Amino acid sequence: MDLDLTWLLWGLPIAFAAGWLASRLDLRQWRIEGRQAPKAYFRGLNHLLNEQQDQAIDAFIEAVQGDPDTAELHFALGNLFRRRGDYDRAVRVHEHLLARADVKGKDRDRAQHALALDFLKAGLLDRAETALQRLEGTDFEGEALLALLAIYERSRDWPQAQQIAQKLEHTQQGSFATRLAHYLCEEAELALRAGQMDRARERLEEATRQAPQLARGWMALSALQNQQGDARAALNTLLQLAHQAPQGLPLAAGALAELARRTGQEAAVKTILQTANARGPALDVTEALAQLAASPAEARDRYLEHLRQEPSLVMATRWLADEPLSDAAAQAPVQAALNQASSPLQRYRCAACGFEASQHFWQCPGCQSWDSYPARRVEEL
Structure with missing residues (x-):
């Protein structure tokens, strides 16, 4: 029986045409969908650049509904919710990403990190702690450890804070x-x-x-x-402090002078304080030298010596306190005015946030920074 090749000759072009037509239809559909999804996305981006967060959120929600598998849109939406303080919705977005089976690898770690930030911003420290601990071994581990350190400091859990700080040092984070x-x-x-x-x-x-x-x-x-x-x-x-941590000597000068008097070591301590003041006079060091003075006249000489080296309203007020005015009746009100004017200059100021306080803090109560308060007073900065 002879094979009829006519059908084969007609079939190949027909099959090719059908395949070409199908591919064109798929491509057209893809282009239509591609035009629609970015339109909402770019509209949201435009609103975001114009700081119109509510409109941007509406646009991103539309884009996500049109393509629920787009992880990047979910991240953008979650970050927008967090920025505007809508933490519940931010948590739901990021928990949805973590629940999806198709989100793996770095995107999953990124979603876990974003969820931890949501909890932190919302003040849910216990849930933030759990979320951050799950980032161990990921690219976000360093950031997670720093966040955990802040949590333990805020809760004053010092043993846990020590463990985290040691981990950070071992991972060469400083x-x-x-x-x-x-x-x-x-x-x-x-x-x-x-x-x-x-x-x-x-x-x-x-x-x-x-x-x-x-x-x-x-x-x-x-x-x-x-x-x-x-x-x-x-x-x-x-005395070891004066050698090992000389920048902190003004903070310890008063106690040093008191202990020197009690132990009969005035001469040795005077030498240390005078050497420190020669490098750069400090209000508290000068005050300590005045405490160790043998007489009121010597104490006033200390204040005057400081004034010769560096102008200071505080030291001028100290010096004038024992200097009688020609008008005795004016002594009290003039001294009161000087004390009031110099009082703000004797405060300490945080170098990080500017928070001022009458006492020195090792950790700023305003911004929680460590060692942000210089050992010198506001007038000396």
Whole structure:
């Protein structure tokens, strides 16, 4: 039986034409969908650039509904919700991404990180902690550890904060020696309140070994030694501060002068304070030298010497306090006016946020930055 090749000759062109037509239809459909989805996306982007967040959210929601598999649109939508403070909706968007089986790898880690940020912004620290812990071993681990560190600091969980700081140091995220020393000092304060003197001393001694350049450890250890009746050891500790952490000497100058008087070491301490003032006069160091003066006249000479080196309303007020005016009746109101004018200059100011306080803080109560308060007063900055 002979094979009829006529059907084969007609069939091949017909099959080719059908395939070409089908591909054209698919391509046309793809183009139509492609035009529609970006239109909503770009409209949302335009609103976002114009800081019209509500309109941008509406546009992105439309784009997501048109293509629910687009992870990037979900991320954009979730970030917009978080920025405008709508944390519940941001959480739902990112939890939806995590629930999807097709979101894997870096996108899944990114969604987990975004969810942790949602919880942080909403103040749900326990849920944020759990979300951040799940980022261990991912590209977001460094950011997650820093966020966990902030959480433990806010909750004053110092042992946990120490563990995280040590992890960060091991992963070469920078040096956390000073931060670790602060945590040890915080633990020592808690131990002192509980009457655990030995534990407090142990923590403070470890803090001075961990970060000898931090004045806080030396000052707290000296105060503890003084509290336990060992004034000579307390003085020696502050002398180590003057050597190891000279930038913190103004904070310890008053206690140093008091301990020098009690132990009969005025001459040695005077030399240290005068040497420090020769490098750059400090209000608290000059005040400590005045405390160690043998007479009121010598104390006034200290104030005058400071004024010769550096103009200071605070020191001028101190000097004028014992200088009688020609009109005796004017002495009290003039002195009161000078005291009031110089009072704001004796505050401490955070270098990070500008928060001012009458006392020195190791951690700013305003912005929570560590060591952002210089040891010098506002007038000296």
